[in-house]
Amino acid sequence: xxxxxxxxxxxxxxxxxxxxxxxxxxxxxxxxxxxxxxxxxxxxxxxxxxx
Amino acid sequence: xxxxxxxxxxxxxxxxxxxxxxxxxxxxxxxxxxxxxxxxxxxxxxxxxxxxxxxxxxxxxxxxxxxxxxxxxxxxxxxxxxxxxxxxxxxxxxxxxxxxxxxxxxxxxxxxxxxxxxxxxxxxxxxxxxxxxxxxxxxxxxxxxxxxxxxxxxxxxxxxxxxxxxxxxxxxxxxxxxxxxxxxxxxxxxxxxxxxxxxxxxxxxxxxxx
Numbered sequence: 001x002x003x004x005x006x007x008x009x010x011x012x013x014x015x016x017x018x019x020x021x022x023x024x025x026x027x028x029x030x031x032x033x034x035x036x037x038x039x040x041x042x043x044x045x046x047x048x049x050x051x
Numbered sequence: 052x053x054x055x056x057x058x059x060x061x062x063x064x065x066x067x068x069x070x071x072x073x074x075x076x077x078x079x080x081x082x083x084x085x086x087x088x089x090x091x092x093x094x095x096x097x098x099x100x101x102x103x104x105x106x107x108x109x110x111x112x113x114x115x116x117x118x119x120x121x122x123x124x125x126x127x128x129x130x131x132x133x134x135x136x137x138x139x140x141x142x143x144x145x146x147x148x149x150x151x152x153x154x155x156x157x158x159x160x161x162x163x164x165x166x167x168x169x170x171x172x173x174x175x176x177x178x179x180x181x182x183x184x185x186x187x188x189x190x191x192x193x194x195x196x197x198x199x200x201x202x203x204x205x206x207x208x209x210x211x212x213x214x215x216x217x218x219x220x221x222x223x224x225x226x227x228x229x230x231x232x233x234x235x236x237x238x239x240x241x242x243x244x245x246x247x248x249x250x251x252x253x254x255x256x257x258x259x260x261x
Contacts, residue, residue: 024076031080034083035230035231039054041086043216043223044156
């Protein structure tokens with residue numbers, strides 16, 4: 001959980017400062033999700049599981 | 052999993068350099084629909100028990116090269132993004148290593164021992180050629196491995212467990228960190244000979260998007 005704190009902090013910070021109604025934080029999360037998923041699918045590091 | 056650490060590292064580095072996560076929304080991803088089904092299919096087969104070689108071909112031997120080829124298409128469609136060139140190099144390395152070694156990423160006994168993956172090693176010794184459990188790997192003798200330098204021969208530090216990984220994974224990690232760090236800084240296009248990087252967010256909003 002501690003590893004996720006910097007990411008969650010960034011998301012909250014981005015949400016708090018985005019203009020009202022802005023979809024930028026959601027778009028940012030979508031991009032982060034797609035890029036992380038792509039990296040997992042591309043990567044071939046042995047044993048695919050949670051750390 | 053090493054690559055998830057890279058994603059987290061890219062976000063942390065981007066924040067440390069004054070970037071904002073919201074800027075990532077300005078990275079225009081093309082053909083993003085390819086990624087999630089590719090990963091979902093890989094997860095399905097990776098977490099299934101491996102098929103014994105004498106019982107037939109493990110489905111991941113077909114699915115992995117197919118999805119890597121699809122991801123090459125995704126990476127090419129997004130080659131305008133900073134860091135995607137590095138990802139493409141790593142992807143090509145992994146893709147070639149998998150393609151020439153029967154559809155799975157080879158690793159070897161020494162790397163598995165060093166990573167402490169004893170159960171996988173025992174299984175590979177009992178059933179040569181079997182896919183290692185919960186992985187995209189197969190243990191092969193060095194003499195039986197084509198392009199061994201592109202295969203899972205490297206061993207990670209304990210994070211918290213050691214993993215074997217390939218030189219392609221290193222390129223992908225570096226590209227991902229670069230993409231996230233520069234993306235958070237609002238640099239949404241890679242450098243070109245025609246001019247400096249551009250910040251689409253700044254151009255659209257007339258100011259920093261936070």
